[in-house]
Amino acid sequence: MEKKLEKVENRPGRPRCLDARRAILDATWQILSGEGGFADLTMEGIAERAGVGKTTVYRWWPNKASVAAEAFFTRIEPKVRFRDTGSLREDIRLQIKELCKVLTSRSGRVLRALLGGGQSDPELIDAFRSQWMEPRRVKGREILSKAVLTGEMRSDIDLDVALDALYGPIYLRFLVKHLPLDNSFVDQLCDSAFEGLLAKTPAQRRSRAH
Amino acid sequence: MEKKLEKVENRPGRPRCLDARRAILDATWQILSGEGGFADLTMEGIAERAGVGKTTVYRWWPNKASVAAEAFFTRIEPKVRFRDTGSLREDIRLQIKELCKVLTSRSGRVLRALLGGGQSDPELIDAFRSQWMEPRRVKGREILSKAVLTGEMRSDIDLDVALDALYGPIYLRFLVKHLPLDNSFVDQLCDSAFEGLLAKTPAQRRSRAH
Amino acid sequence: MEKKLEKVENRPGRPRCLDARRAILDATWQILSGEGGFADLTMEGIAERAGVGKTTVYRWWPNKASVAAEAFFTRIEPKVRFRDTGSLREDIRLQIKELCKVLTSRSGRVLRALLGGGQSDPELIDAFRSQWMEPRRVKGREILSKAVLTGEMRSDIDLDVALDALYGPIYLRFLVKHLPLDNSFVDQLCDSAFEGLLAKTPAQRRSRAH
Amino acid sequence: MEKKLEKVENRPGRPRCLDARRAILDATWQILSGEGGFADLTMEGIAERAGVGKTTVYRWWPNKASVAAEAFFTRIEPKVRFRDTGSLREDIRLQIKELCKVLTSRSGRVLRALLGGGQSDPELIDAFRSQWMEPRRVKGREILSKAVLTGEMRSDIDLDVALDALYGPIYLRFLVKHLPLDNSFVDQLCDSAFEGLLAKTPAQRRSRAH
DNA sequence: GGATAATCGAGACGGTACGTCAAGTCTTCTT
DNA sequence: AAGAAGACTTGACGTACCGTCTCGATTATCC
Numbered sequence: 054m055e056k057k058l059e060k061v062e063n064r065p066g067r068p069r070c071l072d073a074r075r076a077i078l079d080a081t082w083q084i085l086s087g088e089g090g091f092a093d094l095t096m097e098g099i100a101e102r103a104g105v106g107k108t109t110v111y112r113w114w115p116n117k118a119s120v121a122a123e124a125f126f127t128r129i130e131p132k133v134r135f136r137d138t139g140s141l142r143e144d145i146r147l148q149i150k151e152l153c154k155v156l157t158s159r160s161g162r163v164l165r166a167l168l169g170g171g172q173s174d175p176e177l178i179d180a181f182r183s184q185w186m187e188p189r190r191v192k193g194r195e196i197l198s199k200a201v202l203t204g205e206m207r208s209d210i211d212l213d214v215a216l217d218a219l220y221g222p223i224y225l226r227f228l229v230k231h232l233p234l235d236n237s238f239v240d241q242l243c244d245s246a247f248e249g250l251l252a253k254t255p256a257q258r259r260s261r262a263h
Numbered sequence: 264m265e266k267k268l269e270k271v272e273n274r275p276g277r278p279r280c281l282d283a284r285r286a287i288l289d290a291t292w293q294i295l296s297g298e299g300g301f302a303d304l305t306m307e308g309i310a311e312r313a314g315v316g317k318t319t320v321y322r323w324w325p326n327k328a329s330v331a332a333e334a335f336f337t338r339i340e341p342k343v344r345f346r347d348t349g350s351l352r353e354d355i356r357l358q359i360k361e362l363c364k365v366l367t368s369r370s371g372r373v374l375r376a377l378l379g380g381g382q383s384d385p386e387l388i389d390a391f392r393s394q395w396m397e398p399r400r401v402k403g404r405e406i407l408s409k410a411v412l413t414g415e416m417r418s419d420i421d422l423d424v425a426l427d428a429l430y431g432p433i434y435l436r437f438l439v440k441h442l443p444l445d446n447s448f449v450d451q452l453c454d455s456a457f458e459g460l461l462a463k464t465p466a467q468r469r470s471r472a473h
Numbered sequence: 474m475e476k477k478l479e480k481v482e483n484r485p486g487r488p489r490c491l492d493a494r495r496a497i498l499d500a501t502w503q504i505l506s507g508e509g510g511f512a513d514l515t516m517e518g519i520a521e522r523a524g525v526g527k528t529t530v531y532r533w534w535p536n537k538a539s540v541a542a543e544a545f546f547t548r549i550e551p552k553v554r555f556r557d558t559g560s561l562r563e564d565i566r567l568q569i570k571e572l573c574k575v576l577t578s579r580s581g582r583v584l585r586a587l588l589g590g591g592q593s594d595p596e597l598i599d600a601f602r603s604q605w606m607e608p609r610r611v612k613g614r615e616i617l618s619k620a621v622l623t624g625e626m627r628s629d630i631d632l633d634v635a636l637d638a639l640y641g642p643i644y645l646r647f648l649v650k651h652l653p654l655d656n657s658f659v660d661q662l663c664d665s666a667f668e669g670l671l672a673k674t675p676a677q678r679r680s681r682a683h
Numbered sequence: 684m685e686k687k688l689e690k691v692e693n694r695p696g697r698p699r700c701l702d703a704r705r706a707i708l709d710a711t712w713q714i715l716s717g718e719g720g721f722a723d724l725t726m727e728g729i730a731e732r733a734g735v736g737k738t739t740v741y742r743w744w745p746n747k748a749s750v751a752a753e754a755f756f757t758r759i760e761p762k763v764r765f766r767d768t769g770s771l772r773e774d775i776r777l778q779i780k781e782l783c784k785v786l787t788s789r790s791g792r793v794l795r796a797l798l799g800g801g802q803s804d805p806e807l808i809d810a811f812r813s814q815w816m817e818p819r820r821v822k823g824r825e826i827l828s829k830a831v832l833t834g835e836m837r838s839d840i841d842l843d844v845a846l847d848a849l850y851g852p853i854y855l856r857f858l859v860k861h862l863p864l865d866n867s868f869v870d871q872l873c874d875s876a877f878e879g880l881l882a883k884t885p886a887q888r889r890s891r892a893h
Numbered sequence: 894g895g896a897t898a899a900t901c902g903a904g905a906c907g908g909t910a911c912g913t914c915a916a917g918t919c920t921t922c923t924t
Numbered sequence: 925a926a927g928a929a930g931a932c933t934t935g936a937c938g939t940a941c942c943g944t945c946t947c948g949a950t951t952a953t954c955c
Contacts, residue, residue: 073931073932090382090383091382091383092383092384095909095910095911096910096911096912097909097910097911098910104933105932105933106932106933106934106935107911107912107913107933107934107935108912108913108914108931108932108933108934109931109932109933111912111913112931112932116912142461165382166382166383168379168382168438168439169378169379169380169381169382169383170379170382170383171379171438172300172301172375172376172378172379172380172382172438173299173300173301173302173303173376173379173380174302178438178439178440181439182439182440182441186439186441187441190441204462205461205462206460206461206462207460207461207462207463208462209454210451210454210455210460211451213441213442214432214448214451214452214455215455215460217432217435217436217442217448217452218428218432218452218455218456218460219460220431220435221431221432221433221434221435221436222424222427222428222431222432223431224431224434224435224438224439225427225430225431225434225435226427226431228378228381228382228388228434228438229378229388229391229392229396229434230388230392231392231396231397231400231423232423232427238424238427241420241421241424242424242427242428244419244420245420245424245425245428245456245459246428246455246456246459246460247459247460247461248459248461249455249456249457249458249459250416250417250420250425250428250429250456250457251352251415251416251417251457251458252414252415252416252417252418253417277898277899277900277901277950277951277952277953280900280901280951283900283901283902305940305941305942306941306942306943307940307941307942308941314902315901315902316901316902316903316904317902317903317904317942317943317944318900318901318902318903318944318945319900319901319902321943321944322900322901326943487903487904487905487906487945487946487947490905490906490946493905493906493907509803510802510803511802511803512803512804515935515936515937516936516937516938517935517936517937518936520907524907525906525907526906526907526908526909527907527908527937527938527939528905528906528907528908528939528940529905529906529907531938531939532905532906536938562881585802586802586803588799588802588858588859589798589799589800589801589802589803590799590802590803591799591858592720592721592795592796592798592799592800592802592858593719593720593721593722593723593796593799593800594722598858598859598860601859602859602860602861606859606861607861610861624882625881625882626880626881626882627879627880627881627882627883628882629874630871630874630875630880631871633861633862634852634868634871634872634875635875635880637852637855637856637862637868637872638848638852638872638875638876638880639880640855641851641852641853641854641855641856642844642847642848642851642852643851644851644854644855644858644859645847645850645851645854645855646847646851648798648801648802648808648854648858649798649808649811649812649816649854650808650812651812651816651817651820651843652843652847658844658847661840661841661844662844662847662848664839664840665840665844665845665848665876665879666848666875666876666879666880667879667880667881668879668881669875669876669877669878669879670836670837670840670845670848670849670876670877671772671835671836671837671877671878672834672835672836672837672838673837703926703927703928725914725915725916726915726916726917727914727915727916728915730928734928735927735928736927736928736929736930737916737917737918737928737929737930738918738919738926738927738928738929738930739926739927739928741917741918742926742927746917747916
């Protein structure tokens with residue numbers, strides 16, 4: 054732990070050991086990816102696995118929620134990406150499928166733990182919102198507003214409502230686990246969200262057909 | 264605690280004290296309604312607040328998740344109710360608004376705690392599913408399938424997907440708290456879910472108008 | 474640790490496990506008898522060596538000083554004994570020699586630790602006074618007052634001053650370790666204390682001689 | 684801390700800052716004068732109160748015992764002084780009273796802390812012996828040996844034993860606090876130490892009278 | 894009606910992890 | 925090179941709960 058020291062600022066004192074930081078986040082990630090999720094994550098466990106004093110963990114993070122959040126978001130966040138196929142519907146569908154892939158992977162376990170922990174820890178849910186959700190929604194709002202301009206999407210619905218309509222069902226299955234988060238679900242969900250649940254009149258059927 | 268004893272079976276020994284049971288569930292409910300959610304719920308705390316020995320709690324529930332679940336569901340479950348106005352859309356909208364009222368009340372805090380705790384406790388999320396969600400979905404599926412028969416709702420979408428499309432957004436806002444769970448949201452959400460996000464062609468506009 | 478449970482009073486709850494108590498005091502004694510004295514005594518160490526939870530130690534003793542005190546005094550106190558040879562001087566000299574034997578033994582290490590710790594812990598020095606010193610002084614005062622009655626000892630000196638005069642020098646060497654606590658010291662000390670430091674006139678020499 | 688730098692030798696580098704040294708010793712003294720004695724003295728506390736880096740403390744003293752010892756003895760040592768009234772008894776009595784005044788003052792708290800700490804720290808008790816006790820005893824031995832030559836004091840008692848007989852009782856009360864360290868005690872103690880505890884024969888009484 | 898048995902309260906037990914404090918070391922920038 | 929600042933590992937602190945256990949007391953059924 055005493056090796057890689059990188060200068061950050063010109064202030065006195067031994068500079069922060071970046072290896073320690075990295076080791077802590079790595080250890081946290083590993084534990085969080087394991088069986089027990091957030092329940093198996095202990096500050097002592099993190100410190101031990103990282104080969105670091107407990108104090109060092111507490112020096113930089115106030116509680117395990119913060120460590121977990123940072124461990125997760127520094128490693129996951131960059132992966133947001135929207136396609137641009139020209140069709141709003143297609144772009145969104147592909148993006149949602151990609152999201153589902155993340156949610157059903159190892160990272161999903163961690164995300165679930167964070168969302169769960171966030172229900173009794175305001176800071177944690179804040180982190181979830183600002184570091185995970187909002188960046189995605191910014192991108193999503195951008196895409197939707199473009200679609201409004203091109204006339205592909207109706208303009209009388211708040212973009213945030215639209216985003217909730219698209220992603221809410223995903224997170225519901227993700228958290229409650231009542232049904233699988235598979236491709237068929239995403240396809241049907243997009244169908245329903247874009248075209249609506251109501252039965253179409255013959256005229257509508259005709260107009261959608263071409 | 265030594266008063267109300269009700270006979271259940273004809274077996275020897277002192278019968279189970281129902282007052283104790285009630286006191287435990289009450290205490291659990293109170294704690295769960297507080298600030299910290301599931302994190303503040305401890306078996307010792309329950310026992311103390313209920314004026315009961317810890318053993319008595321453990322005798323009847325294997326862990327705090329079970330107590331929490333029972334405390335919640337014995338007190339909440341009866342309140343589900345659907346209207347029958349003749350219009351699917353209206354019925355659903357009213358039901359969702361009622362749900363939102365529950366979610367933003369004291370019970371909401373507890374529900375949040377359970378859903379949160381459930382992310383690291385399989386039994387808890389099971390209880391949530393089977394005791395809270397599924398009963399509602401049974402009713403919901405019933406209503407939706409009737410609407411399919413009457414032709415109000417399209418028939419090519421899985422009912423479970425439809426339910427997720429309607430309720431997922433609610434739970435997303437409930438858990439992430441990024442935006443309020445108010446009536447305007449519900450209205451817009453229903454609009455979007457029933458009619459779809461896509462812009463309507465003139466023909467569609469006409470056919471929906473009457 | 475779960476075996477020998479002895480009933481003490483008729484109060485509810487699992488009765489106190491006396492084996493645990495014993496194991497804790499034993500462990501404490503052993504550690505205290507080791508190299509580092511009080512410095513090597515840790516609550517965690519006591520608990521581990523006793524095969525006991527840390528909580529159990531804290532349940533019965535507020536700090537390690539108390540444990541140490543009890544460990545010492547329950548095991549040492551009974552050994553006070555004065556001879557009765559008829560001569561005050563002889564009785565005292567023998568008693569002091571016995572005390573020195575204790576002070577230079579393993580127990581001495583512990584006693585030193587307690588007296589040392591007592592300098593920054595009022596409760597500890599209280600324990601030392603009430604459980605170690607005072608019982609001895611009671612016996613000592615008794616002997617001295619008898620000697621006053623028989624005319625062997627002068628009556629114009631406070632018995633507590635006399636006791637300090639006899640035992641103070643012992644404890645000084647015990648604590649400061651500037652010179653050994655051997656028999657020759659005790660002999661000379663008694664000589665000096667009983668007969669005084671001043672040179673004798675010829676008349677005195679004569680009167681003491683027979 | 685950056686002001687008074689005194690050049691001691693002609694060696695390269697920044698010379699030792701004497702202000703730092705002084706500040707450290709001052710801080711140590713203040714802490715040691717407080718409630719908790721040696722137990723409240725921490726290297727970190729010293730450094731902070733002195734406005735000094737922990738490293739600076741460790742550079743010049745190996746452990747807190749050394750700092751404590753130096754803090755005490757550089758400030759106390761000069762005050763030893765014996766009167767010379769011509770009477771050994773009187774000189775000693777006055778000196779002891781002066782000692783008692785010191786012991787019951789603020790310095791006494793520190794001295795108690797050092798003696799207490801010394802019971803589990805060999806270096807500390809060494810310092811106490813060599814820097815506090817021995818200088819006094821050198822002076823004391825001198826006085827006593829003079830008294831032996833003049834015939835005032837008996838010659839068959841080791842001077843160190845005599846010194847222990849005189850000062851041991853003082854330190855006993857100082858450390859155990861079983862009884863006060865007041866003037867009456869000193870008077871009685873001197874009486875007893877110089878004249879002995881045994882009852883006087885009529886002949887002795889006569890010879891002492893004139 | 895006396896034995897038997899399930900249940901109650903209380904609370905001690907061996908543990909695990911908490912979050913804090915200080916120890917003593919090490920590394921950097923400043924003087 | 926000395927000094928300050930402060931990050932580092934280590935280890936004990938005292939606390940909170942965990943889930944298990946052992947009690948005496950209470951309240952029923954069964955013989």
